[in-house]
Amino acid sequence: MISPNPSLSDQVKSHLKQRIVGGDFEEGRIPSEQDLAAELGVSRATVRDALSKLEHEGAIYRKQGAGTFVNQPGLQIKSRLEEIWSYEEVLRDHGYEPSVKMLRVDTEPADHALAEDLGIDVGDTVVVIEKLFLEDAEPVVLTVNRIAELTLRPALSLEDAASEPVFRLLETHSDRRLSYYVTEIVPVALSSYEAEQLGVAAGTPALAFDEIGFDRDNTPVVRATSTFRDDLLRFRLIRRKTD
Amino acid sequence: MISPNPSLSDQVKSHLKQRIVGGDFEEGRIPSEQDLAAELGVSRATVRDALSKLEHEGAIYRKQGAGTFVNQPGLQIKSRLEEIWSYEEVLRDHGYEPSVKMLRVDTEPADHALAEDLGIDVGDTVVVIEKLFLEDAEPVVLTVNRIAELTLRPALSLEDAASEPVFRLLETHSDRRLSYYVTEIVPVALSSYEAEQLGVAAGTPALAFDEIGFDRDNTPVVRATSTFRDDLLRFRLIRRKTD
DNA sequence: TAGTGGTCTAGACCACGCT
DNA sequence: GCGTGGTCTAGACCACTAT
Numbered sequence: 001m002i003s004p005n006p007s008l009s010d011q012v013k014s015h016l017k018q019r020i021v022g023g024d025f026e027e028g029r030i031p032s033e034q035d036l037a038a039e040l041g042v043s044r045a046t047v048r049d050a051l052s053k054l055e056h057e058g059a060i061y062r063k064q065g066a067g068t069f070v071n072q073p074g075l076q077i078k079s080r081l082e083e084i085w086s087y088e089e090v091l092r093d094h095g096y097e098p099s100v101k102m103l104r105v106d107t108e109p110a111d112h113a114l115a116e117d118l119g120i121d122v123g124d125t126v127v128v129i130e131k132l133f134l135e136d137a138e139p140v141v142l143t144v145n146r147i148a149e150l151t152l153r154p155a156l157s158l159e160d161a162a163s164e165p166v167f168r169l170l171e172t173h174s175d176r177r178l179s180y181y182v183t184e185i186v187p188v189a190l191s192s193y194e195a196e197q198l199g200v201a202a203g204t205p206a207l208a209f210d211e212i213g214f215d216r217d218n219t220p221v222v223r224a225t226s227t228f229r230d231d232l233l234r235f236r237l238i239r240r241k242t243d
Numbered sequence: 244m245i246s247p248n249p250s251l252s253d254q255v256k257s258h259l260k261q262r263i264v265g266g267d268f269e270e271g272r273i274p275s276e277q278d279l280a281a282e283l284g285v286s287r288a289t290v291r292d293a294l295s296k297l298e299h300e301g302a303i304y305r306k307q308g309a310g311t312f313v314n315q316p317g318l319q320i321k322s323r324l325e326e327i328w329s330y331e332e333v334l335r336d337h338g339y340e341p342s343v344k345m346l347r348v349d350t351e352p353a354d355h356a357l358a359e360d361l362g363i364d365v366g367d368t369v370v371v372i373e374k375l376f377l378e379d380a381e382p383v384v385l386t387v388n389r390i391a392e393l394t395l396r397p398a399l400s401l402e403d404a405a406s407e408p409v410f411r412l413l414e415t416h417s418d419r420r421l422s423y424y425v426t427e428i429v430p431v432a433l434s435s436y437e438a439e440q441l442g443v444a445a446g447t448p449a450l451a452f453d454e455i456g457f458d459r460d461n462t463p464v465v466r467a468t469s470t471f472r473d474d475l476l477r478f479r480l481i482r483r484k485t486d
Numbered sequence: 487t488a489g490t491g492g493t494c495t496a497g498a499c500c501a502c503g504c505t
Numbered sequence: 506g507c508g509t510g511g512t513c514t515a516g517a518c519c520a521c522t523a524t
Contacts, residue, residue: 045512046512081428237324237426239328240424305510307501308509309508
């Protein structure tokens, strides 16, 4: 019954997560690691692995000598910054059915800053993809992605660009895979163009992510800017002492 | 000072971190887990524990089947959001000698929102501590902390409040210990007061952290707002796919 | 003092990458 | 095929909390 993918500890994690959100642990107390190991027929190390992941997600917390407990405040956090991958998922987590509106697929020559960020030469052709994410009819996120044309297989139709998230587009139209983003969080006052697209007044304060996406070899693949409607999507994170 | 008992894996972690930043691994390749375990005389699990922490910090990355490598881009990130605890440390990491200017220590009655956030009654007395963090002569961070007076031991002098970071103040003047913050990231246009304190024009876009600090029992202890000079301090994070 | 989480060991097998 | 990191086991002892 053990399927090697997902891993045993991930199965344990999912199982426990379900019981946690289902309210199975009424007092907020989760059984001891030994008990869980015995009950689920796995080793304690595997249980600990699953619990560590849940703790990191903020779903539980542990007190040495005392026990493991449900972390109600952590459970209520929806948009956890470190875990964002696809904006569609973020919006779905907010309880809306997201849609995507394609604004622009274009090419342009790389300027100096972009060339440096993507590790290409100044003047190299770059594909620009601009999209708007909406929940119901409300625009929430405006994204602009820039990818070196060299990176993409020749045939990138507007439909392809519109129908797939960027990370999947790279899977289907290149041999590069996005591994992680290095993101800078920037406060902006919306330009009149951005404000119009997002349906708010020009000059409204907003958050933007200025980021570079890397593949697993740490080679830059994409440069992206995402701008958010602060009144509809606000980010939360948990900060802990690390020492 | 610091650690009465650093665990073996933390010692291994520190050791490896030193060698990494010291450039001992010239090719960027870190020895295999088996080799490290043999070399350091510990089990492979302990080495893996240390490497996992380093990977999480962004110092290294691993490729299954290939090896473990130094993550140069990750090493260069100074202000990692998840790891912020004391702003003085953040500024020190930026290469400046930070100073703190006390603006205000005051008391006020809790309004409805604050009472709810801190789990106290409306009208209960709250201590307000307002500080400015500077690097050299430039103001960088403006913070306002609110703590229920009940939480603090009676004698809280202005000097105490000024000389210690809030988390340490709680250690010395209460029996509560800050365990983590739940932080909301908010874009703002600086008010004229904030702008004056931070030495920029009113209306300048800025980031603010709206946060509640909890102790390890998940009881709220402090409500804080921190506002940043975007031109001097910009936050970065690494976003990864978690599935 | 009993029970819990925190750390560590020694060994095993698997999935993946390189060459 | 070989070496790497990824997962899992079974058992041990320690540090801390609660009672």
